[in-house]
Amino acid sequence: MAPPRGEVLQGTLDLIVLKTIEALGPLHGYGIAQRIQQVSEDLLHLNQGTLYPALLRLEQRGWISSKWGSSENNRKAKYYALTRTGRKQLLAETESWERMTALMTRLLGGAEGA
Amino acid sequence: MKWLRTFTSRLIGFFRKQQIERDLDSEVQSHLDMLIAENIWRGMTPEAARHAAKREFGGVELTKEEYREQRGLPLLDGWLQDVRFAVRMLGKRPGLTFASVLTLAIGMGANTAIFTAVHSVLLHSLPFPKADRLAIVWSVLGTEGRAPASGPELETLRQRSRLFEDLGAIWAQSGALTGEGEPEQVRLGMVTANFLGILGTNPQLGRLFEKVEQGSGAPRVMIISDGLWHRRFGADRRWIGQTVRLNGQSVTIIGVMPPGFRIIFPEGSSVPPEMDAYVPFRSNLASSPADQSYLRVIGRLRDGVTIAQAQQEMDTLAGQIRAEYNTFADPPLTLQVVSLQGDVVRNIRPALLALFGGAGLVLLIACVNVANLLLARANERTLEMALRTALGAGRGRLIRQLLTESVLVSCCGAVAALSFGWFALRLVLAMQPKEMERFSAIQMNPPVFAFTFAVAIVAGVPFGLAPAFGTRKLDLTRSLKDSRQTGTKNGRRQGNLLVISEVALGFVLLIGAGLMLRTFVRLLQVNPGFDATHVLTFRVSVASAKYHTDDAAVQFFRKLKENLSQLPGVEAAGVISHLPFDDTLPNWYGFYWREGASKHEQNTAMADFRSSLPGYFKSMGVTFVSGRDFDDHDVAENLHLAVIDDTVAQEAWPRQEALGKLINIENGNFVRDTAQVIGVVKHLQYHTLTNQVRAQIYLLYPQAIRAHMAVTLKSSANAQMLLPLIRQQVAALDKDLPIYHVQPMTDYVESARRQTRFVTLLAGIMGGIALLLACTGIYAVTMYSVLQRMREIGVRTALGAAPRQLFALVLRQSMLPIALGLLAGLVLSLLLTPLLSSLLFGVRPTDIPTFGVGALILSTAGLIACLLPARRATRVDPMIALRYE
Numbered sequence: 001m002a003p004p005r006g007e008v009l010q011g012t013l014d015l016i017v018l019k020t021i022e023a024l025g026p027l028h029g030y031g032i033a034q035r036i037q038q039v040s041e042d043l044l045h046l047n048q049g050t051l052y053p054a055l056l057r058l059e060q061r062g063w064i065s066s067k068w069g070s071s072e073n074n075r076k077a078k079y080y081a082l083t084r085t086g087r088k089q090l091l092a093e094t095e096s097w098e099r100m101t102a103l104m105t106r107l108l109g110g111a112e113g114a
Numbered sequence: 115m116k117w118l119r120t121f122t123s124r125l126i127g128f129f130r131k132q133q134i135e136r137d138l139d140s141e142v143q144s145h146l147d148m149l150i151a152e153n154i155w156r157g158m159t160p161e162a163a164r165h166a167a168k169r170e171f172g173g174v175e176l177t178k179e180e181y182r183e184q185r186g187l188p189l190l191d192g193w194l195q196d197v198r199f200a201v202r203m204l205g206k207r208p209g210l211t212f213a214s215v216l217t218l219a220i221g222m223g224a225n226t227a228i229f230t231a232v233h234s235v236l237l238h239s240l241p242f243p244k245a246d247r248l249a250i251v252w253s254v255l256g257t258e259g260r261a262p263a264s265g266p267e268l269e270t271l272r273q274r275s276r277l278f279e280d281l282g283a284i285w286a287q288s289g290a291l292t293g294e295g296e297p298e299q300v301r302l303g304m305v306t307a308n309f310l311g312i313l314g315t316n317p318q319l320g321r322l323f324e325k326v327e328q329g330s331g332a333p334r335v336m337i338i339s340d341g342l343w344h345r346r347f348g349a350d351r352r353w354i355g356q357t358v359r360l361n362g363q364s365v366t367i368i369g370v371m372p373p374g375f376r377i378i379f380p381e382g383s384s385v386p387p388e389m390d391a392y393v394p395f396r397s398n399l400a401s402s403p404a405d406q407s408y409l410r411v412i413g414r415l416r417d418g419v420t421i422a423q424a425q426q427e428m429d430t431l432a433g434q435i436r437a438e439y440n441t442f443a444d445p446p447l448t449l450q451v452v453s454l455q456g457d458v459v460r461n462i463r464p465a466l467l468a469l470f471g472g473a474g475l476v477l478l479i480a481c482v483n484v485a486n487l488l489l490a491r492a493n494e495r496t497l498e499m500a501l502r503t504a505l506g507a508g509r510g511r512l513i514r515q516l517l518t519e520s521v522l523v524s525c526c527g528a529v530a531a532l533s534f535g536w537f538a539l540r541l542v543l544a545m546q547p548k549e550m551e552r553f554s555a556i557q558m559n560p561p562v563f564a565f566t567f568a569v570a571i572v573a574g575v576p577f578g579l580a581p582a583f584g585t586r587k588l589d590l591t592r593s594l595k596d597s598r599q600t601g602t603k604n605g606r607r608q609g610n611l612l613v614i615s616e617v618a619l620g621f622v623l624l625i626g627a628g629l630m631l632r633t634f635v636r637l638l639q640v641n642p643g644f645d646a647t648h649v650l651t652f653r654v655s656v657a658s659a660k661y662h663t664d665d666a667a668v669q670f671f672r673k674l675k676e677n678l679s680q681l682p683g684v685e686a687a688g689v690i691s692h693l694p695f696d697d698t699l700p701n702w703y704g705f706y707w708r709e710g711a712s713k714h715e716q717n718t719a720m721a722d723f724r725s726s727l728p729g730y731f732k733s734m735g736v737t738f739v740s741g742r743d744f745d746d747h748d749v750a751e752n753l754h755l756a757v758i759d760d761t762v763a764q765e766a767w768p769r770q771e772a773l774g775k776l777i778n779i780e781n782g783n784f785v786r787d788t789a790q791v792i793g794v795v796k797h798l799q800y801h802t803l804t805n806q807v808r809a810q811i812y813l814l815y816p817q818a819i820r821a822h823m824a825v826t827l828k829s830s831a832n833a834q835m836l837l838p839l840i841r842q843q844v845a846a847l848d849k850d851l852p853i854y855h856v857q858p859m860t861d862y863v864e865s866a867r868r869q870t871r872f873v874t875l876l877a878g879i880m881g882g883i884a885l886l887l888a889c890t891g892i893y894a895v896t897m898y899s900v901l902q903r904m905r906e907i908g909v910r911t912a913l914g915a916a917p918r919q920l921f922a923l924v925l926r927q928s929m930l931p932i933a934l935g936l937l938a939g940l941v942l943s944l945l946l947t948p949l950l951s952s953l954l955f956g957v958r959p960t961d962i963p964t965f966g967v968g969a970l971i972l973s974t975a976g977l978i979a980c981l982l983p984a985r986r987a988t989r990v991d992p993m994i995a996l997r998y999e
Contacts (some may be wrong), residue, residue, distance in 0.1 A: 023341075024755050025294055026829065028144070028145075029141065029145050030144070030145045030148040030149065046170060047171070047172030047173075047177075047178065048145065049171045049173060049174065049177030050172060050173045050177065050180075051173035052138070052141070052142070052177055052181050053177070053180045053181050055186060055278075056181055056184055058121070059123070060120045060123040060124065060184075062119050064605060065246055071144075071148070073148075073151070075147060075148065076140065077141070077144045077145075077148075078137070078141045078143055078144075097396075
């Protein structure tokens with residue numbers, strides 16, 4: 001039986017996208033979608049289309065910037081890159097995410113222990 | 115700041131919609147292409163690859179929609195959609211839209227025009243730097259509440275006041291400019307050297323007066339107005355530093371005031387706004403006699419000092435002056451500080467506020483009318499609303515749509531109102547009373563535009579909401595099933611409510627207009643004590659050195675009067691120092707008492723001292739109670755004689771004959787003198803038509819020499835024909851003397867009625883508009899209800915109701931709300947009209963005839979408005995009505 005596929009947690013998509021762009025450098029929407037699915041080893045179910053509103057949101061906040069370019073196969077595509085504020089934001093959000101997960105782990109672990 | 119960035123980006127998105135749409139399309143397409151390419155590479159058929167790609171991507175259109183919502187400004191987008199829809203809806207019923215816009219334009223236009231005046235006169239500060247710091251100091255002496263100050267008073271205040279930065283004064287005079295060109299009489303402001311500096315306006319050329327230029331022996335200097343500079347000196351800068359001849363003396367021009375500069379002093383202060391030139395006082399004010407009061411005092415308060423604080427200080431100083439000068443001990447002098455702004459508008463404020471209130475009522479009626487139109491339409495649109503609700507539009511969405519429509523209508527109304535208001539403002543300005551003329555710039559400006567649009571939006575919301583609440587109890591299934599339009603009880607109640615409020619508001623306006631009309635009629639009936647018809651007046655001044663001896667002046671006026679009486683058609687000629695209702699020269703007045711009065715009786719009553727030559731009373735048609743006018747013999751003998759009015763006679767010798775008695779008066783040089791009473795005339799209304807400000811005592815000119823005199827000519831001849839002859843006669847005596855202020859006496863009387871005429875006319879126009887609007891409203895409501903009840907009327911006819919019965923039924927049902935509206939209007943008027951009392955004369959705010967006539971007019975008009983719909987009801991064909999739809 002296949003492992004259960006998780007939905008993207010509310011609010012985490014932004015962080016995932018930022019991290020992906022940081023890891024791979026300027027990237028188009030398709031690339032981001034592929035990368036997320038690859039890393040999550042298909043555990044995460046992602047409607048690829050939902051990426052675009054997220055990308056727009058991040059761009060409106062000034063965390064990423066976009067530019068038209070051509071892909072490896074000479075296909076026209078829009079490339080997204082991390083901005084300086086975006087890098088700072090990623091750092092801050094990663095930190096807060098880690099604090100949160102640590103807390104959750106401790107809480108859940110503690111419950112198990114009792 | 116994050117939201118700002120997001121907002122900016124969204125705003126850009128909003129405007130670059132199409133390009134972004136294209137971008138999104140190609141971006142999504144390229145994503146899909148990549149997916150398909152990969153799928154094919156994995157070995158799928160192209161067809162299967164495309165399907166798989168779409169699945170993986172998720173809903174393409176859904177994504178785009180989500181994207182769009184985030185991209186632009188969905189609120190604005192939705193709103194624009196509303197506006198587009200509203201424009202379409204309004205365009206579908208052009209007649210109704212036009213009627214609504216027109217009604218609102220009338221209502222708001224009236225408001226715009228009146229607000230423009232209110233804004234420029236009451237709200238806008240006077241055109242002086244930091245005008246709120248300027249205050250007038252009036253002397254209060256006995257019954258005289260707004261008297262000028264004397265030199266020593268002013269000097270004491272200047273030296274001892276800590277709360278005023280500085281105090282100065284002006285005295286309006288008149289002077290003759292001679293030399294090159296025609297002699298010209300100019301309005302001359304005699305001022306303290308600091309006066310113009312206190313107002314704070316700098317000359318456009320040259321400089322202000324310096325301290326050393328005031329007082330006896332100081333160099334003669336003059337600052338001129340921009341008008342005089344252009345008129346007489348060709349706007350030539352080289353005139354600065356040049357000398358001209360003023361009243362026969364060489365005077366150096368040292369400055370030119372900027373264009374539009376005017377002295378804004380309160381009405382009745384004898385300081386006209388337009389001065390041609392300013393010269394400093396040439397007497398030593400501190401050592402001038404304490405009982406010669408002629409200075410109109412103005413001061414600039416230090417920052418942060420309130421009028422109340424300044425008043426306290428002036429109270430203290432008045433105490434010191436009373437102690438130091440005998441003159442001011444009895445009656446005791448007090449000082450009153452008032453802000454210049456407040457004092458200047460004190461007469462016009464109640465009138466403007468009343469008109470503003472009236473315009474507000476007109477607007478309310480207009481709004482009720484439009485609400486009625488929109489309500490009727492909302493009922494027609496019940497089906498549409500039900501359909502939209504069924505398709506999922508929320509209640510809020512529907513209200514938003516209705517509001518958009520109503521605000522759109524009212525904004526169109528506002529645009530029309532601005533042009534309408536522009537014309538209305540021309541009308542206001544054409545009739546403006548003297549008080550308003552002091553304010554040079556009454557014009558529409560950005561605050562006025564803002565006001566009109568604010569009114570439009572505020573007005574648009576309630577009448578947009580009214581239909582929204584009218585459709586509140588929307589029963590979906592019923593409305594959709596029963597699309598036939600039937601008169602609902604709910605709709606009729608709303609209609610009645612509208613009629614009641616329109617009639618009530620209209621009644622208040624009619625009563626206001628009626629009361630003003632009654633006042634105006636009363637004013638026309640006032641007998642001012644003289645007959646102004648066919649009296650031509652003009653002024654001549656003998657201020658130049660040529661007339662330094664009193665005798666020269668007396669001889670000049672005697673001969674002039676004699677020669678003028680010989681002119682064809684002239685029945686009588688007179689010479690007088692002051693014309694009734696003329697406020698351009700200082701008024702001479704002071705205490706008088708019967709000779710032999712005890713000390714404490716002496717300074718109790720004041721009178722205007724007029725100086726005249728024989729003939730004045732005859733030319734003005736003044737009635738003698740007893741005694742006679744002066745005659746040539748009196749003049750030749752230079753006798754100490756006086757003619758008094760009946761008020762003085764009554765005051766000084768109650769129940770006694772005044773003729774032959776001696777009276778103590780003040781002559782032309784502020785010197786006390788005794789004169790014998792030779793005549794008693796009826797009191798003349800010299801200041802206002804409505805109340806007696808002061809009594810008058812007439813002195814013989816040789817005894818009371820004045821430089822500025824007016825000539826009155828009673829003549830059946832045409833003024834145009836007479837004028838060249840008059841000029842000829844004056845020139846024959848002295849070619850350097852200009853005549854000025856040529857005006858028929860009726861103009862002066864007219865000017866005294868101007869404020870009331872202004873308010874009456876505007877109130878009348880508003881009352882007329884209100885009546886018209888109310889009638890249209892009543893007609894529309896009644897007609898609409900008849901049309902809605904076609905089926906019911908048809909059934910009644912089918913069951914045998916006679917046309918007469920139907921006619922009566924409609925009338926009865928429509929007259930009931932009108933009667934209720936009258937009742938409400940009556941209550942409202944009784945509450946509101948007392949606010950008008952300061953504008954009324956000879957009529958009480960609760961004047962029963964006015965109320966009766968108002969009710970009669972309104973109910974008749976209402977009845978007429980109902981007649982047509984009632985007739986319509988009698989012509990309903992039952993067959994057609996029952997098959998209607």
